[in-house]
Amino acid sequence: MTDLKIRRIPFDFDGVDFVWNADDPAFAITMNKVSFFAVGFEKYICQAMRDAEPLITDPRVLQEARDFRSQESIHSMAHRKHVKALTARYPGLQAALDRSIELYDKLYAEHDLKYHLAYVGGLESIFTPSFRLMLDNREALFAKGDARVASLFLWHFCEEIEHRSSGLMIYDHVYGHYFYRVSRFKGFMKHVGDVIAAVTEEFRKVFPALPEEWFTQYSNHKLPTIGKLRSMMGITMSQMPWHNPDHQALPEYFHEWSGRYDRGEDMTRTFGVHAQPAPAAAA
Ligand SMILES: [Fe+2]
Ligand SMILES: [Fe+2]
Structure with missing residues (x-):
């Protein structure tokens, strides 16, 4: 079992810019899409975990499910705060949030718990190989962005890696049919793509004057080829029957981030422009 920590970090995003990283608007907007996506997806995870808990017979797996749900629910609330600050400035963005939630509510209604x-x-x-790439390249991607938003994502990616085993552990305990899961993986990814496309469509309606490529591109060129290959390989391997997420090496930044959290630093502004490296208690 994983020893998951439940961390409540008091993020605030008042007045945050839509393009919160002026050095890389396309990356800033890509991460905004993730915030709108995350609210719907993590609400969906929490629903599934709540419905799965009565079917879990091993108390250790049950504890994992509860801690996993707690982490995801806290993530969802933090992204809601980010989204709320953006919709306060640009009310039309509410439609993007509504569509993300609606698409996940619809999915929940249309399929069973096994699905x-x-x-x-x-x-x-697939999150460990994907987010590891982001953490390893945090200087290129996040260093010139608003520290509040950069810190939100770095925290979230660290905790996604921390609970990397939870989702599979719970599926395997309750159902455990490898081929059922893996044969639907493309469909799952298509659904993710549909949610991101819906969010992007609503973004475009609110910001018609911003360049098209800010909504369609992603800072792929900033990432080293070897890192991208390792990430792609990791994603492929994550769908193999023998895959155990526990065996994946943790990025060094995870240890740095959790050490700083444990020392009581202000994790709401831990990286990016105006980051505050000093411990909050000493401020
Ligand atoms: Fe999460
Ligand atoms: Fe997660």
Whole structure:
């Protein structure tokens, strides 16, 4: 079992810019899409975990499910805060949030719990290789952005890696049919793509004057080829029957981030422009 920590970090995003990283608007907007996506997806995870808990017979797996749900619910609330600050400035963005939530509510209504746990387990298992790439390249991607938003994502990616085993562990305990899960993986990814496309469409309506490429591109060129290859390989391997997320090496930044959290530093502004490296208690 994983020893998950439940961390409540008092993020605030009042007045935050839509393009919160002027050095890389396309990356800033890509991460905004993730915030709107995350509210819907993590609400969906929490629903699935709540419905799965009565079916879990091993108390250690039950504890994992509860801690996993707590972390995801806190993530969802933090992204809601980010989204709320953006919609306060640009009310039309509410439609993007509504569509993300609606698409996940619809998915929940249309399928059974086995499907939902397979979706969650399948998707969560690709997060370690994907987010590791972001953490390893945090200087290139986040250093010139608003520290509040940069810190939100770095925290979230660290905790996604911390609970990398939870989704699969719960699916395997309750259902455990490998081929059922893996044969639907492409469909899960298509659904993710549909949600991101809906969010992007609403973004475009609110910001018609911003360059098209800010909504369609992603800072792929900033990432080293070897890192991208390792990430792609990791995503492929994560769908193999023998895959155990626990065996994936943790990025060094995870240890740095959790050490700083444990020392009581202000994790709401831990990286990026105007980051505050001094411990909050000493401020
Ligand atoms: Fe999360
Ligand atoms: Fe997660």
